[in-house]
Amino acid sequence: MQIIALYHIKGGVGKTSAAVNLAYLSARSGAATLICDLDPQGASSFCFRIKPKFQSGTEGFIKGGDYLEMNIKGTDYEGLDLLPADLDFRNLDIAFENRKKSRKRLGKSLSSLITGYDYVILDCPPNITLLSENIFNAADIVLIPIVPTTLSIRSYEQLKAFFIKNNYDVAKISGFFSMVERRKRLHKDIVATMQGQYPEILESAIPYLADVEKMGQNRAPVCAFAANSRAARAYENLWTELIEA
Amino acid sequence: MKYLYDLRNTPDDNAIASFLERAFRIESDGVSADTIKCFDTFDWRLYNKNRVLFFDGKLWTLAGYDDGEAIAELKWGRQGVYAWDFPESSLRESLTDILEMRALIQLFEAKYCTEKLRILNEDEKTIARLNYHEVWIDDGGSSQEPGVIRQIQLVPVRGYIAETRDVDEYLLQHNYPHSVDYWVHSALQMLGNTPGKYSSKLKVRITPEMSAAGAAREIMRFLLSVMKQNLPGIFADIDTEFVHDFRVAVRRTRSALSQLKKVFPDDDTQRFKADFAYVGKMTNHLRDLDVYLLSKPEFLAMLPDELKPGMTPFYSYLKRERKKALTAVFQEMQSEKFLTVLQDWESFLGKDLLAPNASIPVKKFADKRLHKTWRNFVDEGSVIDEQSPDEALHDLRVTGKKLRYLIEFFASLYPAKEMNKMIKSLKSLQEHLGKFQDLCIQEAFLRAFVDRYSKKHPDAHQTMLAMGMLIGSFHTQKNTIKNNFPQYFHKFARDDKSQLFSGDN
Numbered sequence: 001m002q003i004i005a006l007y008h009i010k011g012g013v014g015k016t017s018a019a020v021n022l023a024y025l026s027a028r029s030g031a032a033t034l035i036c037d038l039d040p041q042g043a044s045s046f047c048f049r050i051k052p053k054f055q056s057g058t059e060g061f062i063k064g065g066d067y068l069e070m071n072i073k074g075t076d077y078e079g080l081d082l083l084p085a086d087l088d089f090r091n092l093d094i095a096f097e098n099r100k101k102s103r104k105r106l107g108k109s110l111s112s113l114i115t116g117y118d119y120v121i122l123d124c125p126p127n128i129t130l131l132s133e134n135i136f137n138a139a140d141i142v143l144i145p146i147v148p149t150t151l152s153i154r155s156y157e158q159l160k161a162f163f164i165k166n167n168y169d170v171a172k173i174s175g176f177f178s179m180v181e182r183r184k185r186l187h188k189d190i191v192a193t194m195q196g197q198y199p200e201i202l203e204s205a206i207p208y209l210a211d212v213e214k215m216g217q218n219r220a221p222v223c224a225f226a227a228n229s230r231a232a233r234a235y236e237n238l239w240t241e242l243i244e245a
Numbered sequence: 246m247k248y249l250y251d252l253r254n255t256p257d258d259n260a261i262a263s264f265l266e267r268a269f270r271i272e273s274d275g276v277s278a279d280t281i282k283c284f285d286t287f288d289w290r291l292y293n294k295n296r297v298l299f300f301d302g303k304l305w306t307l308a309g310y311d312d313g314e315a316i317a318e319l320k321w322g323r324q325g326v327y328a329w330d331f332p333e334s335s336l337r338e339s340l341t342d343i344l345e346m347r348a349l350i351q352l353f354e355a356k357y358c359t360e361k362l363r364i365l366n367e368d369e370k371t372i373a374r375l376n377y378h379e380v381w382i383d384d385g386g387s388s389q390e391p392g393v394i395r396q397i398q399l400v401p402v403r404g405y406i407a408e409t410r411d412v413d414e415y416l417l418q419h420n421y422p423h424s425v426d427y428w429v430h431s432a433l434q435m436l437g438n439t440p441g442k443y444s445s446k447l448k449v450r451i452t453p454e455m456s457a458a459g460a461a462r463e464i465m466r467f468l469l470s471v472m473k474q475n476l477p478g479i480f481a482d483i484d485t486e487f488v489h490d491f492r493v494a495v496r497r498t499r500s501a502l503s504q505l506k507k508v509f510p511d512d513d514t515q516r517f518k519a520d521f522a523y524v525g526k527m528t529n530h531l532r533d534l535d536v537y538l539l540s541k542p543e544f545l546a547m548l549p550d551e552l553k554p555g556m557t558p559f560y561s562y563l564k565r566e567r568k569k570a571l572t573a574v575f576q577e578m579q580s581e582k583f584l585t586v587l588q589d590w591e592s593f594l595g596k597d598l599l600a601p602n603a604s605i606p607v608k609k610f611a612d613k614r615l616h617k618t619w620r621n622f623v624d625e626g627s628v629i630d631e632q633s634p635d636e637a638l639h640d641l642r643v644t645g646k647k648l649r650y651l652i653e654f655f656a657s658l659y660p661a662k663e664m665n666k667m668i669k670s671l672k673s674l675q676e677h678l679g680k681f682q683d684l685c686i687q688e689a690f691l692r693a694f695v696d697r698y699s700k701k702h703p704d705a706h707q708t709m710l711a712m713g714m715l716i717g718s719f720h721t722q723k724n725t726i727k728n729n730f731p732q733y734f735h736k737f738a739r740d741d742k743s744q745l746f747s748g749d750n
Contacts, residue, residue, distance in 0.1 A: 030318065049370035073404030076363070076371040081403055219368075 005139035011126040014178035019123035021235040024221035027080035031118035037085035054086035058095040064109030107138030145178035148190035177205035204237040247312040248399035249424040274361040286347040348484035372408040457610040458603035555707035611655040642678035
């Protein structure tokens with residue numbers, strides 16, 4: 001089982017779109033896949049038309065095993081299941097805080113899943129909290145969508161510094177450019193500079209495209225409702241590069 | 246719970262989607278049509294594990310026999326015969342465990358059409374899948390029209406079981422009854438094939454009121470049918486196990502002929518003993534070669550990587566020899582002599598002839614034989630220690646085999662639980678003895694190969710080293726078995742089962 005976390009300290013960077021499409025592509029390739037919607041806003045649950053309701057509460061979430069299993073829902077796509085979000089997930093931090101080994105509970109809870117998944121994709125909430133630290137421990141890859149702006153570079157560097165300072169495995173971090181506008185000179189320049197500077201940043205980038213925006217309307221991965229679109233191809237390239245890396 | 250529904254007696258076969266639309270939101274994922282091939286081994290290994298294997302020319306699917314649920318899939322456009330032919334995958338792993346050395350045989354080919362429907366909730370989220378299967382089975386010309394099977398399969402989506410139950414209820418209410426079997430089973434029935442019909446296991450029902458000769462004939466007839474059923478597979482050289490099963494049936498027949506004393510007239514017994522000794526011998530060489538070829542991975546695993554290439558001449562030799570041995574077996578099996586043995590034996594088994602033990606009740610006969618053979622086995626085994634010669638273990642293996650065959654012949658006369666337990670513990674003891682015997686033979690075989698090969702190729706150091714290492718390893722393994730044998734035997738003999746055969750049951 002490989003755990004891939006889509007993470008960024010701030011919202012609106014294309015995290016959920018990537019999580020939803022990568023999970024879809026993973027399942028389409030024949031791998032048993034679970035997407036966990038850890039964001040209380042429930043955007044990826046919404047994309048799969050699944051009600052954001054986690055019946056076992058945060059305590060159940062942390063206990064794992066059957067408490068997780070009973071909440072897993074099959075999506076419209078074979079081989080792809082989803083663990084829905086819940087508004088209660090906003091309290092996961094407090095729940096982790098009250099436990100021993102409070103930074104390693106998520107990994108333990110996920111590893112207790114009876115059903116064998118080849119890939120577990122985590123759609124993470126935007127912030128840096130105890131939950132995020134659990135994610136850094138549990139994930140095999142922490143995948144960061146980077147919008148090519150000066151501020152993004154700064155927060156990417158901040159995250160790496162946080163990893164080093166707190167003894168998380170910095171080799172887990174990988175990034176990709178998201179919402180790239182080819183017409184913007186600044187975007188082009190930043191992509192070129194950063195890719196040279198950070199070898200862990202993947203070459204495949206996700207352009208800023210209307211099809212990606214339509215996911216909310218269609219409530220489906222763009223790779224499913226517009227399989228031949230530029231957006232779908234961009235996610236395909238990203239997935240291939242990610243698993244081959 | 247498998248949600249399968251028969252459409253045999255339903256009038257609106259083709260209108261399943263529009264019928265469901267009256268009650269549910271339906272989305273069709275389209276119709277696909279394919280030719281599909283269905284596989285199992287000759288001895289139904291997949292079926293016995295509730296599995297079936299499909300191939301549509303592009304995709305291999307290992308599925309549940311009773312519900313068609315896919316367990317492993319592999320995109321691979323080629324035709325595999327053995328598990329090891331398939332590329333590395335979870336499908337190959339599952340096949341390796343189930344098939345072992347057996348080949349896949351095509352059960353049938355069918356034209357297959359599936360419409361995939363999804364049932365949606367108010368958010369247009371899929372809450373159940375529904376596959377409509379239409380399968381045309383061509384029975385190869387024995388009837389004018391190919392048979393058609395129509396079946397609906399409702400596939401629950403995880404987390405929406407209540408919704409699935411609603412659909413199920415609706416179908417039942419509207420005259421779509423649950424099917425007993427997945428369509429593959431109906432297809433096999435349509436073709437007159439009975440899954441599981443062949444098994445090399447002795448499946449003879451002996452009852453206490455039978456005469457000893459009657460029971461013996463019943464056992465022998467079963468063994469003869471096993472021999473005959475394996476002949477086509479031997480001629481087609483499908484896999485090694487046809488010869489193996491044939492040989493086991495011959496060995497059991499020979500054992501029965503010598504152990505079921507005086508149930509047949511003496512002259513006949515002597516004649517057929519000689520005949521089946523000849524039949525058994527026919528395949529000895531071929532089987533030995535098969536065993537070496539099958540244990541190739543095991544042998545190679547005993548060697549360091551740099552010595553593995555040294556084994557190539559040995560395996561080339563085995564392959565050449567096997568070709569010759571197979572031709573010899575073909576010739577012998579087509580000979581007048583062999584065919585006469587089988588024919589004469591079959592007609593002999595149809596006759597009720599006078600003999601001293603022929604008419605005594607089989608239970609009494611079995612009690613006596615089993616009691617005696619059990620005692621012999623225990624007496625022989627309990628004196629074996631680390632100092633005993635190899636022959637002592639060989640002899641014990643032979644007695645053990647006699648005992649095991651006797652138990653299998655007459656198992657149905659005794660309490661099943663006790664007998665199964667006894668067969669199991671005897672089998673595990675026999676495995677050590679069998680392994681010991683194999684190691685002795687393999688050691689001798691490799692030595693003989695080395696003698697011949699080194700004369701022609703005195704410089705083939707790598708091959709000699711590899712052979713030397715294997716022989717050394719065989720020797721160590723033999724010693725381990727011998728040293729531990731008293732312990733194994735004690736474990737086996739500590740509960741005396743001979744009272745089972747005292748005639749009180």
